[in-house]
Amino acid sequence: MSEQMYSNSKLSVAILGAGAWGASLANLAAANGHQVRVWSRQGSQIQAVLKDVQIVLSAISMIGVRDVASQVQSFPLSPETIFVTATKGLDPQTTCTPSQIWQTVFPNHAVVVLSGPNLSKEIQMELPAATVVASNIPTAAEIVQLVFSSGRFRVYTNPDPLGVELGGTLKNVIAIAAGVCDGLQLGTNAKAALVTRGLTEMVRIGNNWGAKTETFYGLSGLGDLLATCNSPLSRNYQVGYQLAGGKSLTETLANLQGTAEGVNTCQVLMQRAKQQNIPVPITEQVYRLLQGEVTPRQALDELMLRDIKPEYNY
Ligand SMILES: NC(=O)C1=CN([C@@H]2O[C@H](COP(=O)(O)OP(=O)(O)OC[C@H]3O[C@@H](n4cnc5c(N)ncnc54)[C@H](OP(=O)(O)O)[C@@H]3O)[C@@H](O)[C@H]2O)C=CC1
Numbered sequence: 454m455s456e457q458m459y460s461n462s463k464l465s466v467a468i469l470g471a472g473a474w475g476a477s478l479a480n481l482a483a484a485n486g487h488q489v490r491v492w493s494r495q496g497s498q499i500q501a502v503l504k505d506v507q508i509v510l511s512a513i514s515m516i517g518v519r520d521v522a523s524q525v526q527s528f529p530l531s532p533e534t535i536f537v538t539a540t541k542g543l544d545p546q547t548t549c550t551p552s553q554i555w556q557t558v559f560p561n562h563a564v565v566v567l568s569g570p571n572l573s574k575e576i577q578m579e580l581p582a583a584t585v586v587a588s589n590i591p592t593a594a595e596i597v598q599l600v601f602s603s604g605r606f607r608v609y610t611n612p613d614p615l616g617v618e619l620g621g622t623l624k625n626v627i628a629i630a631a632g633v634c635d636g637l638q639l640g641t642n643a644k645a646a647l648v649t650r651g652l653t654e655m656v657r658i659g660n661n662w663g664a665k666t667e668t669f670y671g672l673s674g675l676g677d678l679l680a681t682c683n684s685p686l687s688r689n690y691q692v693g694y695q696l697a698g699g700k701s702l703t704e705t706l707a708n709l710q711g712t713a714e715g716v717n718t719c720q721v722l723m724q725r726a727k728q729q730n731i732p733v734p735i736t737e738q739v740y741r742l743l744q745g746e747v748t749p750r751q752a753l754d755e756l757m758l759r760d761i762k763p764e765y766n767y
């Protein structure tokens with residue numbers, strides 16, 4: 454399978470998940486002339502959507518990924534079919550990333566991660582954005598790059614799928630903290646400190662997992678942090694903002710449009726950080742806040758009054 458073969462051809466693309474992100478990605482591929490079929494639990498049979506497709510893109514919330522992957526497994530697909538995952542979460546049972554789940558279920562297929570600063574509402578409004586596609590199989594990433602690239606969606610390739618996937622996933626926890634920061638009106642200095650130290654925490658976790666440091670300084674790490682920590686369009690930011698305003702987590706989630714993956718990611722991350730002995734002070738305070746163990750103000754004090762230390766351990 455070569456990139457050249459695909460450069461001018463129009464592909465058949467199945468999008469699994471008709472939520473905010475699945476619908477936006479479907480529009481981007483369709484606008485480039487590709488044949489796009491979208492599947493959701495309420496819609497057509499998955500079998501009809503998967504028939505003869507060259508690309509299967511999953512934009513399913515983390516909670517449904519394992520189940521949907523095993524549904525897909527029961528249908529015959531060409532060995533050339535490329536899987537793309539756009540989910541930003543971690544599996545609660547195994548702490549696996551979505552791409553690790555897809556790769557385990559489809560060990561002989563190319564799997565590509567798509568992640569970046571991509572607030573779907575802005576993409577629906579046709580505002581310009583950039584993203585990253587990453588795979589261990591470079592030609593697969595290049596094919597996916599061609600499918601989605603346009604004058605309003607700039608797609609970069611990257612050889613570190615784990616780093617790209619973790620960037621988009623881990624930033625959701627920091628986005629909750631950023632929402633708290635703004636909800637408490639702590640100011641621009643506090644927000645800059647939070648996001649910067651949040652990035653340090655993401656790099657620390659990512660390195661332990663085997664991801665490359667520099668990936669976190671790219672679009673899928675720093676880029677996505679900047680987008681979600683500064684925008685009320687981010688559901689994760691909204692969760693933090695509402696909690697800071699005194700709402701309960703149950704009330705906040707009940708009124709939220711769509712999925713805020715950071716809530717579950719935070720639980721999984723705490724589990725993994727404890728197992729691996731990784732210091733994650735911001736994640737820990739977000740976890741305690743979500744559990745109702747601390748108030749937003751107490752979480753702030755806990756972070757500010759930690760033992761003083763050097764910025765980096767060189
Ligand atoms: N919105 C955004 O701006 C972006 C979102 N993402 C990520 O994409 C993923 C989806 O987000 P988004 O589209 O916004 O979320 P939505 O809540 O809008 O949609 C979630 C989608 O997942 C499906 N789904 C949920 N649970 C299950 C299940 N158990 N089995 C099968 N399907 C299920 C829903 O199906 P149904 O409609 O049938 O309920 C729906 O299609 C998340 O991981 C998110 O972090 C990534 C980048 C940008």
Ligand SMILES: O=C(CO)COP(=O)(O)O
Pocket residue numbers: 541569570571572573621625628677680681686687688689690712713714
């Ligand atoms: O990941 C996103 C933008 O890149 C979407 O953020 P939320 O899931 O917080 O809305």
